[in-house]
Amino acid sequence: MTFWKISALAAAAVLAGSAAYAGCGLKSGKVAFLGNDFPAVQDVVAGAKTCAGDGVTVSANLNKDYQKLQVAALTANPAQYSATHVTTSSIVPLLSAGLLRPLDDLVAKYGKDLEPQQLIKIDGHVMAVAFMANTQHLFYRKDILAKVGMEPPKTYEDVLKVAAAVKAKGIMPYPFALNTKAGWNLAEEFVNMYLGEGGSFFKPGSAEPSINNPAGVKTLTMLKDLVAYSNPDYLTYDSNATQALWESGNLALATLWGSRGGSILDGKGAAPGVVENTVLAGAPTVGGGKIPATTLWWDGFAIAKNVSEADAEASFVTMVHAISPENILPHSADAVWLVKGYKPTPASAGVIATLQEGSAKSYPLYPYMGLMHTALGDTLPKFFQGQQTAEQTLADAEAAYTTAAKAKGFLK
DSSP: OOOOOBOOOOHHHHHHOOOOOOOOOOSSEEEEEEEOOSHHHHHHHHHHGGGOBTTEEEEEEEOTTHHHHHHHHHHSSSOSOSEEEEETTTHHHHHHTTOBOOOHHHHHHHOTTOOGGGEEEETTEEEEEEEEEEOEEEEEEHHHHHHHTOOOOSBHHHHHHHHHHHHHTTSOSSOEEEOOOTTHHHHHHHHHHHHHTTOOSBOTTSOOBOOSSHHHHHHHHHHHHHHTTSOTTGGGOOHHHHHHHHHTTOOSEEEEEGGGHHHHHTOTTOOTTHHHHEEEEOOOBOTTOSSOSSEEEEEEEEEBSSSOHHHHHHHHHHHHHHTSHHHHGGGGGGSEEOSTTOOOOGGGHHHHHHHHHSOOEEOOOOTTHHHHHHHHHHHHHHHHTTSSOHHHHHHHHHHHHHHHHHHTTSOO
């Protein structure tokens, strides 16, 4: 079985924080960054742009579909972008295609203040630098729970009970939501819940799929029970849509990324009563288990392999400056930052609570996990649309994965 040996960000390391290189000191170089579009990444890009001038250019393309662009953009020679936003999962296809530059020499030269916990090492080489931790967790409205006389949910079974009570009292017709947009988002919700059920995606010691089993069926059943309390258009819900529903005051409970906490609690665009009654809690467990039904993630940056040494060096220095305390700490509410001096804020409460549980799992970093994720995203909608049983859907997902894994040489 192929498995990358990767350094992990332990909860204690995340909570402790780290330092970063301060100051640009560049005289030339072209820096072009590709990344996701949400407040924390916008903060990083704003810091990067302070390095522009004196012969240095800094540009950025922030796009919620950035993962679809990465491989093609970095395959070009020279690459379209010199640096890219990477996460626990999005780094996988870039590593598989050999599109990232090892950073050991640049860390040695310019990263003296980076903490070991920030250095994402793959097979012993630094391939990325992490700047924030993230996970999905529960958001709930304490005023709505008070109206139905119920305690904050600790499990997804509790979430169902609260949602049923809210609906029964006529408070909200659709009191719950999570990111169930057909494709990547829906697959990620399966990954979270399946790990909470104690499931394994592959047979031990192999790349053979292993999701068509009782844990897989329980996962789909729980997700379908949950979306029964969502608006019927739930297969269109990504993070932006779910956040908008929350801010509109139309939800009592939601599973959202922790990185959305800051923009929800800032009150901008929120209906009256939403912000002061929003509570960010840890990720619930499921099925009587003790593992939070979520995955732990890091976000960071990597440098493209197909760029000149000058541009690679300028990009590394710029990005390390972008994640320095002086640039990041003014935006402490936007993420759980991995920088020296960061102190948890109310917006980070859900992420911190999930980390402190100590048993939440990192997103699986197998070279072929991306193929599994894609197969799930392509096949799961039929189950939620009532076209297939759970068993048939899982069989189709395994078949789609197997075809893709054989094409990539992971299976014979």
